[in-house]
Each structure stands twice: as C-alpha cells, then as structure tokens.
Amino acid sequence: MRFLLTIVPLSAALIIAACSPSSPEAASGAPASATSSAAASAPSDGTPAPGKTAPANAALGSPEWYAWVDRTLAVSDDGHGPRPETPAWNQAVNTKLGQEAPQAAPGSAEWQQAVDALLRTRVATH
Numbered sequence: 001m002r003f004l005l006t007i008v009p010l011s012a013a014l015i016i017a018a019c020s021p022s023s024p025e026a027a028s029g030a031p032a033s034a035t036s037s038a039a040a041s042a043p044s045d046g047t048p049a050p051g052k053t054a055p056a057n058a059a060l061g062s063p064e065w066y067a068w069v070d071r072t073l074a075v076s077d078d079g080h081g082p083r084p085e086t087p088a089w090n091q092a093v094n095t096k097l098g099q100e101a102p103q104a105a106p107g108s109a110e111w112q113q114a115v116d117a118l119l120r121t122r123v124a125t126h
Contacts (some may be wrong), residue, residue, distance in 0.1 A: 060112040061085075069093060072119050 058064035066084035070076050073096040075089060082088035090106035093115060102114030 060109065060116055065112075065116070069115060069119060072123065073097070 058068060063084075066089075070084055070089075073093060075081055075092045075096060076084070082092055085107075087107065090111070094101040094106055097115070097118065100118055102111045102118070104110035104114060
C-alpha cells in the first residue's frame, strides 16, 4: 500500500512536468512565429517602427501631418493611391478607420483633429 501511495503521486508529477512547456514564449500561448515576427519588425534599439511615431510638432493639415497619417494607415501604398489633401484621400482614410472614422465632414478641421487624436491613441497603445 505504501508503494502505491508513493508511485502514483510521483507518476502524476512526471507526466505533468513532461507536458508542461519549457520556454516562456510557449507558456504565454503565443505561437513562436508571432513572437519572432514581432521581434523582427521592431528595431533592436527600442525605437518604434517607422510611421508608428506621432509627429511632435506637426500642425494639423500640414504636409508632415498628412505624410504621417498616410504612413500610419498605409493609404498611398508605395505612391499608388489618392494624393493627400484630396477628397479621395480623405475617403480612403475614413475607409481605413472603419467604424472609428470621425463623423465630421472629411477634410474639415474637426475631422483632422479627430483623426489625429485617434491615430495618436493607436500609436501610443501599439
């Protein structure tokens, strides 16, 4: 009887240890490819990826601001797409934002402010 009381708990402990993940990435439940691709896309010096930092002093509606929004949302894919400051570009931004798109008139100062606030929040959390 003493033999059974010793062997059963030890066997259970060995089985549990054998089935447990050995690395912290595996324990988090994230697939190895997701963690490696995320690490590969972020620069090793801790700086955010290009286009993922909000411009510090870019005024709403400035060329720098339009370029940042364009990069962040990938509106003009490698130069193919509508030009910034056009109604087509504003519509493309609304399409990219989906349900989060501002209700203000596209291109208006209120719309630019809402897009800016939304994208700055996204950049800060990603």
